[in-house]
Amino acid sequence: MMSSKEEFIQREGMVFPGKTYVEHLLKHVFNDQRDYLFHEMLEIHKAHIVMLAEQNILQRKEAKVMLQGVEQVSHIDYKNLNYDPRFEDLFFLVEHRMGEEIGKELAGKMHIARSRNDMGVAMYRMVLRRHILETITNTVMLSDAILEKAEEHKETIMTAYTHTQPAQPTTFGHYLVAVFDLLNRDIDRLWAAYRRVNVSPLGSAALTTTGFPISRQRVCELLGFGGIIENSYDAVAGGDYLIEAASAVLSLMTNMGRWIQDFLLQVTKEFGAIQVADPYVQISSIMPQKRNPVSIEHSRALASSSSGEALAAVQMIHNTPFSDIVDTEDDLQPHLYRSYEKANRVIHLMNAVIKTMTVNKALLRKRAKTSCITITELADVLARDKDVPFRAAHKMAGLIAKQCVNLQKELYELKVNEVNSLLSSVLPVSLTAKEWEGVVCPETFVQRRRIQGGPSYQEVQRMISLRKQTREQQASLVQREMDFQSDSKEKLRKAMEAIFTA
Numbered sequence: 001m002m003s004s005k006e007e008f009i010q011r012e013g014m015v016f017p018g019k020t021y022v023e024h025l026l027k028h029v030f031n032d033q034r035d036y037l038f039h040e041m042l043e044i045h046k047a048h049i050v051m052l053a054e055q056n057i058l059q060r061k062e063a064k065v066m067l068q069g070v071e072q073v074s075h076i077d078y079k080n081l082n083y084d085p086r087f088e089d090l091f092f093l094v095e096h097r098m099g100e101e102i103g104k105e106l107a108g109k110m111h112i113a114r115s116r117n118d119m120g121v122a123m124y125r126m127v128l129r130r131h132i133l134e135t136i137t138n139t140v141m142l143s144d145a146i147l148e149k150a151e152e153h154k155e156t157i158m159t160a161y162t163h164t165q166p167a168q169p170t171t172f173g174h175y176l177v178a179v180f181d182l183l184n185r186d187i188d189r190l191w192a193a194y195r196r197v198n199v200s201p202l203g204s205a206a207l208t209t210t211g212f213p214i215s216r217q218r219v220c221e222l223l224g225f226g227g228i229i230e231n232s233y234d235a236v237a238g239g240d241y242l243i244e245a246a247s248a249v250l251s252l253m254t255n256m257g258r259w260i261q262d263f264l265l266q267v268t269k270e271f272g273a274i275q276v277a278d279p280y281v282q283i284s285s286i287m288p289q290k291r292n293p294v295s296i297e298h299s300r301a302l303a304s305s306s307s308g309e310a311l312a313a314v315q316m317i318h319n320t321p322f323s324d325i326v327d328t329e330d331d332l333q334p335h336l337y338r339s340y341e342k343a344n345r346v347i348h349l350m351n352a353v354i355k356t357m358t359v360n361k362a363l364l365r366k367r368a369k370t371s372c373i374t375i376t377e378l379a380d381v382l383a384r385d386k387d388v389p390f391r392a393a394h395k396m397a398g399l400i401a402k403q404c405v406n407l408q409k410e411l412y413e414l415k416v417n418e419v420n421s422l423l424s425s426v427l428p429v430s431l432t433a434k435e436w437e438g439v440v441c442p443e444t445f446v447q448r449r450r451i452q453g454g455p456s457y458q459e460v461q462r463m464i465s466l467r468k469q470t471r472e473q474q475a476s477l478v479q480r481e482m483d484f485q486s487d488s489k490e491k492l493r494k495a496m497e498a499i500f501t502a
Helices: 004-012 018-055 060-073 090-102 105-111 116-152 174-197 215-222 232-237 240-266 294-319 333-356 361-367 375-385 389-405 415-425 433-440 442-448 457-500
Strands: 157-162 167-171
Touching: 004 018, 018 060, 018 090, 018 116, 018 333, 018 457, 060 090, 060 105, 060 116, 060 457, 090 105, 116 174, 116 232, 116 240, 116 333, 116 457, 157 174, 157 361, 157 433, 167 174, 167 442, 174 215, 174 240, 174 457, 215 457, 240 294, 240 333, 294 333, 375 389, 375 433, 375 442, 389 415, 415 433, 433 442
Parallel strands: none
Antiparallel strands: 157 167
């Protein structure tokens, strides 16, 4: 009778890979590689073969056959590929398929002066740069919608909050310009991550380069990288590009989550400031009066999920050795890809919500006259126009605000003579009816704040005009990078064509 250990070994097998390793690791890794890396792997094969031929490391006729083989393999419906225990991963499966097309000897020559190490990092970087560039493109689109809505509402008076309490009047346009600026800084962070992701490790091989006279720069050029990672050890060991990519999307989703939360508050029946368009609300299954803002709710949830995936990636790098190590490879990468995929879903949803939402201007304006939120202007008037020391003016404004609470009145409901009676009991000053009207009027409050960055209509319009230029610059950068990537693909195509026709 066999022991439990012997039975286990019999089920698992005596050679690599054991059944448990296959079921709980290799199959999952293979599926991720298949879904995310297949096309990038083939592009790297093409560029590497071209370079080997141009450097006379391969004969042109060999390179031609090899490139034809890559083309044949590229037509495989990769979605139907499944893990095969004969091959450890997608890398070896593709090499096997190449061997079936062009023979094992030539298929093996593809890997001259190359390792799974530098090739793997290159694939990860290529997939990640695509995700980052897509996110930048979509975030620019969202920023455009926000700026358009800000211009539409540059005169829409609303209450601004601090510590979740009514604070001072501003405009919805002023608020949205702040959202735009926050979003634009995240676009800058994404560009910084993109630049450091989009550099080539190829040619580093395992970690010490190679004795073959390769051209690292040529492969870099053919694959659309912005430069090479010079130190070959750094090229395969440095995982900081993952941290930066994770940090950029984490910042974007964290920042978006904050104003998405504001939107969820503003669409409540109690606030009623914003109405989400019908295509983006859901009716309750039992309460037909409901207009559930599910598009914003899902956006908030997805933003949190995206942040979690990014944090998982950072955590997986923490305390790992500074070398080629699996922690930064197949198990980690999908977390980042999913983080960016979810981020883009959030961006698209909120773009649709913002472009189609309705703002209740009258209600916002009415609310901006409540809660004594213009009282700061009384302190300013007393200090600026009546030569009252500011601290005394501030104290006097506080007393009048308390009087409103005691009388259960709004500030604008106090008569100027009531105000003057309170003022004269402490200070030798009084206000005219016009001066008091200026204190209680939210439009006047806003218009007097025309300092750079303030909410006055003219200042908000000036900021919007400048930010339109910023938006155009960002869109231009996106187009320039897309053109660069297209040019690289064309260079690779022409280089392959030159080998095919030689």
